[in-house]
Amino acid sequence: MAEAANQQGGVFYKEGKFAKAQKCYQQAVTLDPKEPKYASNLSAVLYELGRYAACIVAIHLSWNPLRQQNGSPSTPPESDPLALKLATRFAKAKLNGISNKTISLHGEAPTQPNAVKGDQATKDLEADIEKFAILERDGNVDAKVKEMRSIWEEWRSVREKCSTHSANECQAAIAAAQTRFRAIPIFKKAADPTMEFYRIGHDPVQSLMYGLFGSTTDQYRLDGNPDYANQREWSFLFGGFGDARHVFGTLMHLAHMSTRGGKNVNLKVHLTLMDIHPAPLARNLVIFSLLDQIRLSKDSSKRVELHAALFYLYTSIIMPDYCHQIVMQTARSLAQELPNGTHSVCQFIHVNPKSLPVVLELLKYWSTPIPKSTKEFLKFKGGLGDLLGGAGGLGALADIFGSMMSPPKKQLTGSSSSSDAYADPSGESSLLDNIHVALPPRTLLARHPALGKLVRTHQNAPETTYSAVKREIEDTWDPNPTFFDKVSTEHPQFALPGGYPNVLTSPLETTISFPKFCREFQRSAIAPFARGNSGFAVTSQFFELAAEAITKLHKSLKVEVVRSDVITGVAKLFAGDLGERPKDFPVTFTRMFLSNVPDYTNGVLNTAVHLVPHLPPKGLAMANCLLNTASFPTISDFCYNYALLLPRDFPRILGCEVTNPHKSCFDDIALVRLPLPRPLDQLATKKELHTWLSQLLLATLRTPNSSPAPGRVDAPNNLTAFLHVLCHLHLVGFPSHWIGDFWQSVISNNFVTDVALYLGRLPVPSTEMNSRKPLRKVHLDAWVAELQVTMASAKLALPFSVALPSEWPSLEDIGTYKAPLLSSDLQLIPGHSTSVMMSAGSPFIKATGLMFYQPSKEATIDKLASRVHAILEGEPRVRDVKVQILLGQEELDLRQGGIVSWKMSKSWFEKMKEEKWVLAAYRTDLSIPGEHLDFQRPCTTDAPIFCFYFPATEPLSADKWLEVA
The missing domain is CATH 1.25.40.10 (Tetratricopeptide repeat domain)
Structure with missing residues (x-):
C-alpha cells in the first residue's frame, strides 16, 4: 500500500x-x-x-x-x-x-x-x-x-x-537593505528632469465611493454594497491628483453618507494625496485653506469674496486684485503657520515632514506679488491655435487639442438666447472668448465698472466697450499665482514666452461636470450668491458642498499630503522613509485613483507590483489612460503592452484581476486585489513563469522603439524595477526557489531562453506572446556592473536566495561618480514647429541609458546604441566589444551645464580609467542616434510635424569622470 x-x-x-x-x-x-x-x-x-x-x-x-x-x-x-x-x-x-x-x-x-x-x-x-x-x-x-x-x-x-551577530543585529541589517532597495530608482531618467505642472483637470468629477461607472448596479460600488454596509473607516489614495476634483467629490459623498436618512453616522475618513510635483500639493493646500475659511465665515460678503478667490484660483489664468490679495494672504498664513502646526487646517491636514520644505517654498513664492504681467499673459489668449503656436512650437498640437476639447466647448458656446449673461452659459462663454475672463459674482460686479457695462449690453456691445474692459482687466486683474511654480513656468518647452503657463482649458470647460455632480448631493438650499448657471455659480455650488463636507467630517477627517512618486512612494511612506508618520494612519487603502500616472510609469505592471498589495482583498486601483488612448483598442491591449500578460493571466502571475478587459481605454482601467498568497495550483507553472520573466527581462534590457504622438508609449522601467517584480511574485505565492532559480541564471550569466526579442515599435502587440526562436544563451555581460550595484545594495532584502560570484563587490566597494555630460541634440530642429512634450524624441521621457565602452571601430555610441539586441544575442560584430550599460542613474540633466551621476564598483571605475573607456548617454527607445525621426510627412516649415534628433551625448573620456563618494 x-x-x-x-x-x-x-x-x-x-x-x-x-x-x-x-x-x-x-x-x-x-x-x-x-x-x-x-x-x-x-x-x-x-x-x-x-x-x-x-x-x-x-x-x-x-x-x-x-x-x-x-x-x-x-x-x-x-x-x-x-x-x-x-x-x-x-x-x-x-x-x-x-x-x-x-x-x-x-x-x-x-x-x-x-x-x-x-x-x-x-x-x-x-x-x-x-x-x-x-x-x-x-x-x-x-x-x-x-x-x-x-x-x-x-x-x-x-x-x-x-x-x-544577534537576532536584533540581523533584523537591522535586513531592514537597512530593504531601505536601500526602496531608494534605488526603478525608472530610467529623462534627459531633461523638469516636471510638467498639471493645474486643471479635464475629466468629470467622480467619487471613489462609486464603482467604475457610477451606476447603482455597478458591482464595484462601495456605497450601497452590502459587503461594506457596516464599514465606518475609509481610506483612499489619490495619486497625481491635479486639481483634486475627485478628492472633493469623494468627500461630498462620504459626508452625505454620514448624515443619510437624518442619522449621524461617525465615519473615520483618511485621504492620502500624493504627487511627485510639489506645486499641486501647495496649490491644494491653498484650496483647502480657502474652504476652511468659507466654512468658518459668518460674514456673507466675505464668504462671497472667498468663493470668488477660490473660483478664479481653481479655473482661471488671472483673477481680480481683491481675489489675488486673499490668495496671497492665504498662502502667507500657510507658510508661516504650517511648520509649527498652528494653522486651522492642521486640524484635518497632515503634511508629510519631508514634503514640507518644498511645499513651503512655493507657498512663500505665492504670498507676494509674482513678477508677471496680466497684459503680457493675455497676449497669448487670442485663440487655441495662437495659444498653442506661442508655446515653444506647440502649434502642431492645436488640431489635436482642439478636437479633444471641442465636445465640451460646443456645449457651452453658441448664440446667446438671453440678455442676462449670468443666466445663459452660452452668453458667458461668448464673452469669455473675447475678454478671456469668466464673470465675477453678480454682487461684486460693481467693482468692475467696464465689465459691468459689457455684461448689460453684451448682445450688441460696441468695440469701445470691449476696449474699456480690456484696459480694466489689464489694470485691476493679476495673474493667478498658483499657476506658476518657478520651474516649469520658466521652461521654454512647458511655458509661453516670458515664463507664463500654457493653459489650454477655459474656466467654463473645466467645471462642466460640476452641476450634475452637485445635484446628487445637494440637500440644503443653495446659497443666494451661488444660484444660477454662471461659471462662478456652479463652481460655488460645488465648493459650498465641499466646505459643508469638511464641516461634517473634520473631527474624524485626515488629509495626508505627500510629495513623492506614487508608484514607489507608498511603500516608502509606510516604512518611514519619507519621515515619521502618525501610528494611527492606515497602512492599506480602501481604494486608489491614480489619474493617468500609469501612462508614464509602466502602466498596470508597476501598479500591480507596487500599489495593489496595499489594498484589501477586492480593493480597486483605478486609473485612466490619456497620453495614448487611441493606441490601445481595448484595456486588454493596454495590459499586454505594459505587463506582457493578457488579463486572463494577471491572477495567475501578478495576483490581481483586470476589470472589463474588453472595454475601451476611454473607460477607467482598474485592478482588483485578490487574497494573497494564492494557492500554488492557481498560479502559473514554473515553466510558464520563467517564460514570462524572460520576455519581461528582454523587454527591459532592450526597449522597443517609441512611436510619435499621439501614439507615444513610454517604457521607463529599469533592472531594479524588474527585481521588484521578482519580489512581488513571492508575495503572490510563488515558491522562493522558482524565482531565485531564474535570477541565479541572470547573475551567473547562464540565462538560456527560446523567447524572441521584440524589435518593433511600442505598443507591443499581444501576438508577440508566442514569438519564439531556437533555444540559445542570452549574453548579459554588458549589464554586470549594474547588477553588481543592485545586488550589493539589496541582496539581504530579497525573499529568495541567490549566490553571488566571489569576485562581485560588497556594499563597501560601491562608489558614486559623476561626469559633465551635455546633449546638443535636445534643441528643436531649427526652423521647424515641433512639440518636445509629445514627440517620440522628447527629452522629458524617462528613457535615457548610459553606455561605458572602450572605443574601437565597432564600439561607437551610434553603433552600440543601435545594437543592444546584437549585444544580447552575442552577435560576432559586437562579441569582442568592451561595454557596460547602466539603465539606472542617480542624477541626470543633459541641458546646458548638464551632469550625470551613477553608482558602480570601485574596481569597474578603476578598470575603465586605466583602459581609457568613454561614457555617453543614449535614448533606449530610439534605435539610431544621429538620425532624425521623420513621421510620415516631410519636415517643412509649412507642414509642421514632430521631428527630433536622437538625444545622444558626445562620448566623455574616463579621465574627466569624478568620484563623489
Whole structure:
C-alpha cells in the first residue's frame, strides 16, 4: 500500500499537482516510515510547494532510515544517490527559508528536557548531513556533486555570517537593505528632469465611493454594497491628483453618507494625496485653506469674496486684485503657520515632514506679488491655435487639442438666447472668448465698472466697450499665482514666452461636470450668491458642498499630503522613509485613483507590483489612460503592452484581476486585489513563469522603439524595477526557489531562453506572446556592473536566495561618480514647429541609458546604441566589444551645464580609467542616434510635424569622470 501511494504521488508530481502529491507521499511515509525514499519524495514535493521548514523535517525523516541501511547508524556512503539529493535539497531549503523569513538562525534555545534532547538530536542529524556533503571525493566529480558543494558553500557562508551577530543585529541589517532597495530608482531618467505642472483637470468629477461607472448596479460600488454596509473607516489614495476634483467629490459623498436618512453616522475618513510635483500639493493646500475659511465665515460678503478667490484660483489664468490679495494672504498664513502646526487646517491636514520644505517654498513664492504681467499673459489668449503656436512650437498640437476639447466647448458656446449673461452659459462663454475672463459674482460686479457695462449690453456691445474692459482687466486683474511654480513656468518647452503657463482649458470647460455632480448631493438650499448657471455659480455650488463636507467630517477627517512618486512612494511612506508618520494612519487603502500616472510609469505592471498589495482583498486601483488612448483598442491591449500578460493571466502571475478587459481605454482601467498568497495550483507553472520573466527581462534590457504622438508609449522601467517584480511574485505565492532559480541564471550569466526579442515599435502587440526562436544563451555581460550595484545594495532584502560570484563587490566597494555630460541634440530642429512634450524624441521621457565602452571601430555610441539586441544575442560584430550599460542613474540633466551621476564598483571605475573607456548617454527607445525621426510627412516649415534628433551625448573620456563618494 505504501508503494502504491508513493507511485500515485509520483504521477501527481509529474503533472505539477503538488498538493495531491504531498498527500500521497505523506500516506506512504505513514505506512512505511523505515523506507527513506518515501520521506525523500515528501521532502521534494514540500520543497516545490515552497514549504521549506516542512521540507527540512521530511529530510530528517528520510536521513535517519537511510543511515540505518548501513547497519549501525552511520553517514551514508559518498556515492549514495539518495543522500546526494537530500543533502543538496537540505541546503537549498535552508537558504530559501532564511531568505523568505520562514526559517530563522536566531531561534531561542529550548529549555524543557525533552525539547533539549530533541534539539540535540536534530543538530546531530544535520551535522551528519553536512559531514556527507563536505566529504572529500576521489576521482572526477560529477555535476550533481559540484552543485551540492556549491550550495553547501553558500549555506555555510550564510550560517557563519549569522553566527557573528544577534537576532536584533540581523533584523537591522535586513531592514537597512530593504531601505536601500526602496531608494534605488526603478525608472530610467529623462534627459531633461523638469516636471510638467498639471493645474486643471479635464475629466468629470467622480467619487471613489462609486464603482467604475457610477451606476447603482455597478458591482464595484462601495456605497450601497452590502459587503461594506457596516464599514465606518475609509481610506483612499489619490495619486497625481491635479486639481483634486475627485478628492472633493469623494468627500461630498462620504459626508452625505454620514448624515443619510437624518442619522449621524461617525465615519473615520483618511485621504492620502500624493504627487511627485510639489506645486499641486501647495496649490491644494491653498484650496483647502480657502474652504476652511468659507466654512468658518459668518460674514456673507466675505464668504462671497472667498468663493470668488477660490473660483478664479481653481479655473482661471488671472483673477481680480481683491481675489489675488486673499490668495496671497492665504498662502502667507500657510507658510508661516504650517511648520509649527498652528494653522486651522492642521486640524484635518497632515503634511508629510519631508514634503514640507518644498511645499513651503512655493507657498512663500505665492504670498507676494509674482513678477508677471496680466497684459503680457493675455497676449497669448487670442485663440487655441495662437495659444498653442506661442508655446515653444506647440502649434502642431492645436488640431489635436482642439478636437479633444471641442465636445465640451460646443456645449457651452453658441448664440446667446438671453440678455442676462449670468443666466445663459452660452452668453458667458461668448464673452469669455473675447475678454478671456469668466464673470465675477453678480454682487461684486460693481467693482468692475467696464465689465459691468459689457455684461448689460453684451448682445450688441460696441468695440469701445470691449476696449474699456480690456484696459480694466489689464489694470485691476493679476495673474493667478498658483499657476506658476518657478520651474516649469520658466521652461521654454512647458511655458509661453516670458515664463507664463500654457493653459489650454477655459474656466467654463473645466467645471462642466460640476452641476450634475452637485445635484446628487445637494440637500440644503443653495446659497443666494451661488444660484444660477454662471461659471462662478456652479463652481460655488460645488465648493459650498465641499466646505459643508469638511464641516461634517473634520473631527474624524485626515488629509495626508505627500510629495513623492506614487508608484514607489507608498511603500516608502509606510516604512518611514519619507519621515515619521502618525501610528494611527492606515497602512492599506480602501481604494486608489491614480489619474493617468500609469501612462508614464509602466502602466498596470508597476501598479500591480507596487500599489495593489496595499489594498484589501477586492480593493480597486483605478486609473485612466490619456497620453495614448487611441493606441490601445481595448484595456486588454493596454495590459499586454505594459505587463506582457493578457488579463486572463494577471491572477495567475501578478495576483490581481483586470476589470472589463474588453472595454475601451476611454473607460477607467482598474485592478482588483485578490487574497494573497494564492494557492500554488492557481498560479502559473514554473515553466510558464520563467517564460514570462524572460520576455519581461528582454523587454527591459532592450526597449522597443517609441512611436510619435499621439501614439507615444513610454517604457521607463529599469533592472531594479524588474527585481521588484521578482519580489512581488513571492508575495503572490510563488515558491522562493522558482524565482531565485531564474535570477541565479541572470547573475551567473547562464540565462538560456527560446523567447524572441521584440524589435518593433511600442505598443507591443499581444501576438508577440508566442514569438519564439531556437533555444540559445542570452549574453548579459554588458549589464554586470549594474547588477553588481543592485545586488550589493539589496541582496539581504530579497525573499529568495541567490549566490553571488566571489569576485562581485560588497556594499563597501560601491562608489558614486559623476561626469559633465551635455546633449546638443535636445534643441528643436531649427526652423521647424515641433512639440518636445509629445514627440517620440522628447527629452522629458524617462528613457535615457548610459553606455561605458572602450572605443574601437565597432564600439561607437551610434553603433552600440543601435545594437543592444546584437549585444544580447552575442552577435560576432559586437562579441569582442568592451561595454557596460547602466539603465539606472542617480542624477541626470543633459541641458546646458548638464551632469550625470551613477553608482558602480570601485574596481569597474578603476578598470575603465586605466583602459581609457568613454561614457555617453543614449535614448533606449530610439534605435539610431544621429538620425532624425521623420513621421510620415516631410519636415517643412509649412507642414509642421514632430521631428527630433536622437538625444545622444558626445562620448566623455574616463579621465574627466569624478568620484563623489
